[in-house]
Amino acid sequence: MTYRTRVWDLPTRVFHWALLAGVVSAFITAKLGGNAMVWHMRIGLFIGSLLMWRLIWGFVGGHHSRFLNFFHGPRRVIAYLQGKADPAWSVGHNPMGALSVFALLAVLLGQFATGLISDDEIANTGPLAKFVSMATALSATGWHKHYGECVIVGLVGMHVAAILFYTFVKKESLVKPMVQGDKALDVQVAASRDDGASRALALGLWAVCAGVVSFVAWKFG
Numbered sequence: 414m415t416y417r418t419r420v421w422d423l424p425t426r427v428f429h430w431a432l433l434a435g436v437v438s439a440f441i442t443a444k445l446g447g448n449a450m451v452w453h454m455r456i457g458l459f460i461g462s463l464l465m466w467r468l469i470w471g472f473v474g475g476h477h478s479r480f481l482n483f484f485h486g487p488r489r490v491i492a493y494l495q496g497k498a499d500p501a502w503s504v505g506h507n508p509m510g511a512l513s514v515f516a517l518l519a520v521l522l523g524q525f526a527t528g529l530i531s532d533d534e535i536a537n538t539g540p541l542a543k544f545v546s547m548a549t550a551l552s553a554t555g556w557h558k559h560y561g562e563c564v565i566v567g568l569v570g571m572h573v574a575a576i577l578f579y580t581f582v583k584k585e586s587l588v589k590p591m592v593q594g595d596k597a598l599d600v601q602v603a604a605s606r607d608d609g610a611s612r613a614l615a616l617g618l619w620a621v622c623a624g625v626v627s628f629v630a631w632k633f634g
C-alpha cells in the first residue's frame with residue numbers, strides 16, 4: 414500500500430526554484446561586474462526577502478517545511494549514516510539533507526547580511542554600510558566576495574551531488590516532489606497543509622518581507 418502525501422507545499426517549492434534562479438543570477442552579475450552590479454544588488458535584496466520569508470515559514474508553513482519537523486539530532490544523523498534510520502525521518506528532509514539545508518540557509522543569510530554592509534570603495538555600497546565602521550565594511554566585503562562565495566559554491570555542489578546520488582544510485586527522485594509537491598510513501602505520515610488559505614498567507618508574508626527589504630534599500634540606499 415502506498416500513500417500519496419503532500420510533502421512540499423507550493424510556497425516552499427516556489428521559494429526553492431526562485432532561490433535557485435536568484436543565486437545563479439547573483440553569481441553571474443557579480444562575475445560580470447560593472448553596470449551589472451546594480452542588478453546584483455537588486456537580486457541580493459530579492460534573495461534576502463526570500464530568506465526572511467523562509468525563516469517565518471519554518472514556523473508557520475506546511476508540516477514538512479517546519480524547522481522542528483526536520484531538525485534531527487546527532488543520534489538520528491548517525492543512525493541514518495549507518496542505514497538504520499526510521500523511514501518516517503526521510504519523508505521531508507532526511508537527517509543528512511536537513512543539515513545541508515540548515516547550512517545553506519545560514520550561509521545565504523550571512524551572504525545577504527554582509528552584502529548589506531559591503532563597500533567596494535569604488536562604486537558599490539550596501540544600503541547599511543554607512544552604519545558600520547570602514548574596517549567592518551571592508552571585512553564584510555572580504556567575506557562576501559571571497560569566503561562566502563566559495564562556501565556557497567561548495568554547499569550547492571554538495572547539494573546537487575546528493576540529489577544526483579539519490580536519482581542515479583538510490584533510484585529515488587527528490588526533484589519530482591520539489592516540483593509537484595507529492596511523494597508516494599510506504600508509511601502514513603502527516604501531510605503538509607497546502608490550500609488556498611495557506612498559499613495566500615505565504616504570499617502575504619512574502620509581500621511583508623519584500624516590503625521591509627525594499628524600504629531599507631529605499632530609505633538608506
Ligand code: HEM
Pocket residue numbers: 425428429432433436437467478505506507510511514517518569572573576587588589591
Ligand atoms: C540544479 C539545481 C538544484 C536542484 C536540482 C535542487 C533540488 C533540490 C531538492 C530535490 C530539494 C529537496 C531535498 C530533499 O528532499 O530533502 C532541495 C532542497 C533545497 N535546496 Fe535545492 N536544488 C538545486 C539548487 C539549489 C540552490 C542553488 C540552492 C541555494 C543556493 C538550493 C537550496 C535549497 C534549499 C534551501 C532547500 C531546502 C528547501 C526548503 O526546505 O525550504 N538548491 N533542492
